Amino acid sequence: MISLSVPLLEAEEKQAVLEVLESRQLAQGEKVRAFEEAFAAFCGTKHAIATSSGTTALQTAILAHGIGPGDEVITTPFTFIASANAILFAGAKPVFVDIDERTYNIDASRIEEALTPRTKAILPVHLFGHPCDMEAIMDIAIRHGLVVIEDACQAHGAMVKGRKVGSFGTGCFSFYPTKNITTAEGGMITTDSDEIADRARLIRNHGQRERYYHEMIGYNFRMTEIQAAIGLVQLNKLERFIAMRRANAAYLTQKLKGVITPLEVPGCRHVYHQYTIRVPNSRDQLANYLRERGIATGVYYPLPVHKQRAYQCLGYADHLPVAEAVSREVLALPVHPALTREDLDRIIEGVNSLWS
Ligand SMILES: *Cc1c(COP(=O)(O)O)cnc(C)c1O
Numbered sequence: 001m002i003s004l005s006v007p008l009l010e011a012e013e014k015q016a017v018l019e020v021l022e023s024r025q026l027a028q029g030e031k032v033r034a035f036e037e038a039f040a041a042f043c044g045t046k047h048a049i050a051t052s053s054g055t056t057a058l059q060t061a062i063l064a065h066g067i068g069p070g071d072e073v074i075t076t077p078f079t080f081i082a083s084a085n086a087i088l089f090a091g092a093k094p095v096f097v098d099i100d101e102r103t104y105n106i107d108a109s110r111i112e113e114a115l116t117p118r119t120k121a122i123l124p125v126h127l128f129g130h131p132c133d134m135e136a137i138m139d140i141a142i143r144h145g146l147v148v149i150e151d152a153c154q155a156h157g158a159m160v161k162g163r164k165v166g167s168f169g170t171g172c173f174s175f176y177p178t179k180n181i182t183t184a185e186g187g188m189i190t191t192d193s194d195e196i197a198d199r200a201r202l203i204r205n206h207g208q209r210e211r212y213y214h215e216m217i218g219y220n221f222r223m224t225e226i227q228a229a230i231g232l233v234q235l236n237k238l239e240r241f242i243a244m245r246r247a248n249a250a251y252l253t254q255k256l257k258g259v260i261t262p263l264e265v266p267g268c269r270h271v272y273h274q275y276t277i278r279v280p281n282s283r284d285q286l287a288n289y290l291r292e293r294g295i296a297t298g299v300y301y302p303l304p305v306h307k308q309r310a311y312q313c314l315g316y317a318d319h320l321p322v323a324e325a326v327s328r329e330v331l332a333l334p335v336h337p338a339l340t341r342e343d344l345d346r347i348i349e350g351v352n353s354l355w356s
Pocket residue numbers: 053054055056079080082083125151153154174175176185186187
């Protein structure tokens with residue numbers, strides 16, 4: 001079976017984990033600090049704050065900006081549910097704006113019509129590794145005095161005009177095993193603001209600057225030294241992984257027939273966390289056909305967030321036609337760095353032969 005994703009761990013990661021175990025320093029310490037410094041340098045931000053997951057990175061970032069009950073946060077309905085849940089965890093309300101069908105990201109031209117006096121922030125998600133229209137989003141945010149929190153959980157290293165995602169607003173990243181780099185579980189917040197970084201560090205660690213003196217009510221959202229040690233090794237490989245994903249994507253796009261292939265907007269660097277095609281009318285048929293031929297595929301996401309059962313008690317009656325239509329047509333094909341040329345040819349032959 002050609003798998004949809006595999007964490008790429010080698011002898012170096014094993015060695016790094018063993019060194020931490022032997023050091024007996026397991027909880028947040030020097031390795032976490034080193035990983036934060038390296039990640040901030042990678043993103044081009046002043047600070048990076050490591051967390052226990054991408055979800056807790058989002059929750060911490062939202063709380064650090066003082067967003068809470070009575071506030072609205074504009075986001076996309078076409079994402080992993082954690083993007084919207086993090087807004088709810090802070091006591092605020094997610095407001096969904098439909099997506100651009102070419103990039104699958106929030107449609108920036110529709111954000112202003114969703115603004116109310118309660119709107120505090122915009123939370124764009126760089127879905128599948130393609131950056132959102134950050135020029136338009138930052139322009140709206142500046143004109144209306146809004147905070148921007150970027151869900152970059154799928155987009156480590158994605159860029160707009162040479163600038164990394166996570167450096168426009170407050171960035172949130174995940175290192176879950178399926179992401180482009182992993183720490184098993186883990187997350188990171190990026191920011192240039194001393195104040196947001198300071199608040200995020202307090203929220204992450206029970207509100208303590210000094211041990212057992214608590215300035216605020218916080219959480220335990222810390223990363224371990226084991227995770228950070230893996231992350232330091234993985235971060236060194238990220239540019240290589242991105243180059244391989246991009247080469248695989250370019251090859252697929254050149255050869256696939258009869259499907260809508262992903263777009264890379266000029267000036268953007270797509271990092272292809274997922275290579276998502278659209279297959280109007282026959283998505284499930286193609287998925288089954290490929291499974292029979294030993295090729296795994298994925299549907300991200302079959303149901304937009306506002307349509308989830310968990311959200312019905314919140315009274316969402318929105319009709320967001322683009323997100324709803326796209327969720328019935330998307331199919332992710334394998335694009336990860338462990339694929340061989342032979343694997344790619346099998347995927348291409350599989351897709352193209354369905355139509356002939
Ligand atoms: C993975 C992911 C998250 C959550 O990250 P975890 O590390 O799994 O908590 C949030 N948003 C998006 C878009 C993701 O893909």
